[in-house]
Amino acid sequence: xxxxxxxxxxxxxxxxxxxxxxxxxxxxxxxxxxxxxxxxxxxxxxxxxxxxxxxxxxxxxxxxxxxxxxxxxxxxxxxxxxxxxxxxxxxxxxxxxxxxxxxxxxxxxxxxxxxxxxxxxxxxxxxxxxxxxxxxxxxxxxxxxxxxxxxxxxxxxxxxxxxxxxxxxxxx
Amino acid sequence: xxxxxxxxxxxxxxxxxxxxxxxxxxxxxxxxxxxxxxxxxxxxxxxxxxxxxxxxxxxxxxxxxxxxxxxxxxxxxxxxxxxxxxxxxxxxxxxxxxxxxxxxxxxxxxxxxxxxxxxxxxxxxxxxxxxxxxxxxxxxxxxxxxxxxxxxxxxxxxxxxxxxxxxxxxxxxxxxxxxxxxxxxxxxxxxxxxxxxxxxxxxxxxxxxxxxxxxxxxxxxxxxxxxxxxxxxxxxxxxxxxxxxxxxxxxxxxxxxxxxxxxxxxxxxxxxxxxxxxxxxxxxxxxxxxxxxxxxxxxxxxxxxxxxxxxxxxxxxxxxxxxxxxxxxxxxxxxxxxxxxxxxxxxxxxxxxxxxxxxxxxxxxxxxxxxxxxxxxxxxxxxxxxxxxxxxxxxxxxxxxxxxxxxxxxxxxxxxxxxxxxxxxxxxxxxxxxxxxxxxxxxxxxxxx
Numbered sequence: 001x002x003x004x005x006x007x008x009x010x011x012x013x014x015x016x017x018x019x020x021x022x023x024x025x026x027x028x029x030x031x032x033x034x035x036x037x038x039x040x041x042x043x044x045x046x047x048x049x050x051x052x053x054x055x056x057x058x059x060x061x062x063x064x065x066x067x068x069x070x071x072x073x074x075x076x077x078x079x080x081x082x083x084x085x086x087x088x089x090x091x092x093x094x095x096x097x098x099x100x101x102x103x104x105x106x107x108x109x110x111x112x113x114x115x116x117x118x119x120x121x122x123x124x125x126x127x128x129x130x131x132x133x134x135x136x137x138x139x140x141x142x143x144x145x146x147x148x149x150x151x152x153x154x155x156x157x158x159x160x161x162x163x164x165x166x167x168x169x170x171x172x
Numbered sequence: 173x174x175x176x177x178x179x180x181x182x183x184x185x186x187x188x189x190x191x192x193x194x195x196x197x198x199x200x201x202x203x204x205x206x207x208x209x210x211x212x213x214x215x216x217x218x219x220x221x222x223x224x225x226x227x228x229x230x231x232x233x234x235x236x237x238x239x240x241x242x243x244x245x246x247x248x249x250x251x252x253x254x255x256x257x258x259x260x261x262x263x264x265x266x267x268x269x270x271x272x273x274x275x276x277x278x279x280x281x282x283x284x285x286x287x288x289x290x291x292x293x294x295x296x297x298x299x300x301x302x303x304x305x306x307x308x309x310x311x312x313x314x315x316x317x318x319x320x321x322x323x324x325x326x327x328x329x330x331x332x333x334x335x336x337x338x339x340x341x342x343x344x345x346x347x348x349x350x351x352x353x354x355x356x357x358x359x360x361x362x363x364x365x366x367x368x369x370x371x372x373x374x375x376x377x378x379x380x381x382x383x384x385x386x387x388x389x390x391x392x393x394x395x396x397x398x399x400x401x402x403x404x405x406x407x408x409x410x411x412x413x414x415x416x417x418x419x420x421x422x423x424x425x426x427x428x429x430x431x432x433x434x435x436x437x438x439x440x441x442x443x444x445x446x447x448x449x450x451x452x453x454x455x456x457x458x459x460x461x462x463x464x465x466x467x468x469x470x471x472x473x474x475x476x477x478x479x480x481x482x483x484x485x486x487x488x489x490x491x492x493x494x495x496x497x498x499x500x501x502x503x504x505x506x507x508x509x510x511x512x513x514x515x516x517x518x519x520x521x522x523x524x525x526x527x528x529x530x531x532x533x534x535x536x537x538x539x540x541x542x543x544x545x546x547x548x549x550x551x552x553x554x555x556x557x558x559x560x561x562x563x564x565x566x567x568x569x570x571x572x573x574x575x576x577x578x579x580x581x582x583x584x585x586x587x588x589x590x591x592x593x594x595x596x597x598x599x600x601x602x603x604x605x606x607x608x609x610x611x612x613x614x615x616x617x618x619x620x621x
Contacts, residue, residue, distance in 0.1 A: 031379075031381055031382075031383075032381065032382035032383070033379055033380040033381055033382065034380055034382045034385060035354075035380060035609060035612060035613075036354075036385070036609055036610075036612065036613035036616070037382075037385040037386060037388070037389045037613075038382050038385070041382040041383065041385075041386065042383070042386050045382060045383050046383060047383065047386040047387070048383075048386065048387045048390065051387060051390045051391060051394065052390075052394070055394055069315055069326075070326040073315055073323035073324065073326060074323075074326065074327075076321070076323060077321065077322060077323045079325060081325065081327050081328075084327070088327065091326070091327040092326065092327075094329075094332040094335075094336065094405070094409055094412075095326055095331065095332055095335050097401075097405060098332070098335040098336050098338075098339040098402075098405070098409075099335060099339070101339050101343065101398050101401070101402055102335070102338070102339040102342060102343070104394075104398055105339075105342060105343045105346055105395060105398060106342065106346070108391055108394060108395070109346050109350065109391070109395075111391075112350075112387055112388065112391045113376065115387055116381070116384040116387060116388070118376040118377055118378065118384075119373075119376040119377050120376065120377030120378075120379070121377060122377070123377065123379050125379060126361075126379060131361065132358070132361040132362065134380050135354070135357055135358045135361055135380055136190055136191065136194055136358070136612070137189075137190035137191065137612065140380070
């Protein structure tokens, strides 16, 4: 069974051009696989502008939990330390700060995994015979055979005309 | 674009292609290790066993086996806790602050220093645990509803410390792991059998999807931004464990910046101690260049000058405060039975530090290596001065008591050094000590644009 076609480009600019050309030709089901972040890919394949907002919300949550923890435990077990006010808020700053950071760190890491669909047990593109090249120095574009516009011959010709070296990816 | 070389073009020296560069960077993991690696692993492993034995003795026979007494209730354990936490700081500083400042030279150094942070913080965290006397009750520091209706006291710096260290350990571990993921995927594709399985599991199935990369990068920079204030806060919170107390020599508002500067100083010194031999043993001169080491020496100098300034400020404030106990403590340090420790600290951290102003000394790797070890001896002495000497003489002459560490104290100290070396040696055998994906990216930036 044919999973799709894997195209290898030797420069990120060629990859971006190819994604644009395929989108124009009506292709929808494709994935770019690159050894490092490629600027401009988010305009073509969609990025995620929500990350800073998610982090902000997590920060508000963390700060709220930390303040609640400190105020609640202080009122539940009132203890006169050095004659200072019971809810002397400056003493609450360090814990609030640390728990805010802790909540954002753990939360945003889990959010990243969730959004990226990780952990991932298997992926058709990884079956490409020389897949490792896209982790080293080449820029890969995987076009799914399930794409309505996909045609083994025509798609391969289109990718090759864009300067790619193309491999078929089949179920072993 | 191609005519003018990149200003940082000499950060990667030698003739490389992406493939040969990757081969080189993965050598520590994929090729048999050099002989010194085996020596470090063996010595580290043996000392780790000594460490475990000393912990066993502490648990079975109690804290009486240590040299702590009244009034020196904080001895080597707290000296070494502070020492190790400080050493961790360079990793976070290199990985977080230098990302935000877009410093290209961090790419060769961040992985190994982040690993250094991880093992240093783990070593540090054991000291307060075993110092509790009843370590089985360690969870009492956490807020949980008990039948005694007690809660931790959140106005106490000791409670802050627990959360600061936990946050620090979590964020440095996640940062290290996040940076490793693309490299683990590369190792997965390059290995067979059980190694492929191991790296496959650890890489979480990273494929290199360009959209994933966008989110990854956003989160990486965000975590760097969050880790930056944490670096400054952790040692500041540690310093408040002291500054909140009324002990002469501790009760100073300058303590948070004093500790933060000392942490960065000792961390960079330890990073130099590790990186200079690593570079030689694995022949990494092409990617960890003399420019990298020069920059590290400059950061060491800058933070060390902060420390030296506060040493002098402490003397001035002790006199200027007009407090007989503060000034008495200062004289006790300078002329009392511990005076040799105090003056050795001043010699290293104030006098010898000045050699780093001169390029001739900074470029001399033998001196840089020797100084990096001396600087950590100096920082050890500083913590000894702060913790032990301050406690040994407080307000009442009758309270004064000197501190004599026992063999258990020494074994616990040497043991954590062994654990640190053992952990790092294993780490660089399993994970690449230089961030491969970031170096290849840097290589692209320097050569292609």
